Amino acid sequence: MEIGSMNLYKSRKMRCAYMEMPQRIDYRLLSPYVRYVHEVEIAPGSLASERHIYDYEFIFVVSGEGRLRLGDRWHEMKSGDLFYIRPHLANEMIVTGERPMDCFAVHFDYVYLGEGHEFSPYSVYLGQGGEENKGRLQERPSVELSELDIPEAMAVGDVRGFYEAFRRLNDGFRLGGTGARLTTKAALIGLLALLSEELMTREGIRIGHPHADTVLDAIRYMESRYAERIDAALLAGRAGFTPKYFGTLFKQATGTTVSAYLLRLRMDHAKRLLAQRRLTVEEVGACVGIPDIYYFSKQFKKAEGMSPSRYASSIGWPSA
Known part of the structure; x- marks a missing residue:
């Protein structure tokens, strides 16, 4: 292998390793930036082709059925299921059954990464507006909470509580102004608090851990x-x-x-x-x-x- 090709290979390898190892922060540094929220109804039989996201995403199924592929893993989707998609992970979704699927989707970062790492969700995820530099997006850093290990798929216990949290997120995002943005930020923190209650005991032990x-x-x-x-x-x-x-x-x-x-x-x-x-x-x-x-x-x-x-x-x- 020539020196130039070897350096390029090493650069790509280091970049991939960098993307796979998110920085961990504790709750005191948490200041979530909500990039996009919507509630969508997807027709039966619809296939959302493979995509890559560059921030974090929650999908909460309100009604309907489907299947979601995250990387090489397929998950069944039904009412009350929550899915957590990390950056740079290939994913696609199929709506099965005879009814449409109603779900919420929230794109966010745990902290605001700065103007240099910002992008428009409308052009990147919805195909509206100008083209984004995908190479730049592939190098976005990842930051996660150290106290919370969120599974990529789970059936929540407090379905009503999660529905109301996503409803607050959606309503806040649709309004303009600083007050609405602060409300949306607070709603996402509330959602993470609900997740913590589902996953951790008061002492901070992961529920279901064998020891x-x-x-x-x-x-x-x-x-x-x-x-x-x-x-x-x-x-x-x-x-x-x-x-x-x-x-x-x-x-x-x-x-x-x-x-x-x-x-x-x-x-x-x-x-x-x-x-x-x-x-x-x-x-x-x-x-x-x-x-x-x-x-x-x-x-x-x-x-x-x-x-x-x-x-x-x-x-x-x-x-x-």
Whole structure:
């Protein structure tokens, strides 16, 4: 292979790897940008030819039946089903049965990626207006939530709640003005909250995970003894697993590591103590298991965006 061809091959390979590895952000950085929303009725027997999308898409089936291909996987579509399509994934849809299919579709990004990565959904997805530079769109970065692992197909439990969330999205998108755009953004956050309730327990464990009970026991242990010395080896020993295996299944079940989960617990308790303004910063750190005031302050600022002392002065615990 010639040097020029080899460099081109490497460039394409790196670009594909880049597209397949989305950046993960936590909920504090979530600021969704809703690009397009519509409710559509598709006639029986209709075939939507293969397409590629460049942002994220939710499809929620209100009525009717069909089949959806995502990559090389086919999914049956029926009322109450939710589909999640990630960027750069080939997909096509067929409406089966004798009735039309009524569904909502929402195109969005978890954060606004900037003018350089913006595009018109009307020209790209609906074939209206000018042509877009497809090469540029193929290199758009992907950003997803770290706390939420959304399956590409699921039957939702709260059908009414999801229908109302999509209805709010659709109604807000059809209106103009800043207020409507903010309403649409809030509606998408509400939809993600509904998804979280469907997929995760209060403790942040993925519902249906085969080791959910083991992970829940570890979390309850951390919640009751967060001020003590706790690590993955200790929790693994309690569960009868090796530290490496336990760490793997814990991250699979929660989306985060043992140390990160424990730190989040400690910071939550620290915020409650700081808000009461009865203890010094050093005393609060010791109470949550981080006696080194410098390390505690560093971790608190990293988690909350401000120092412990500033947090304490900015909020007061309501009197009884």
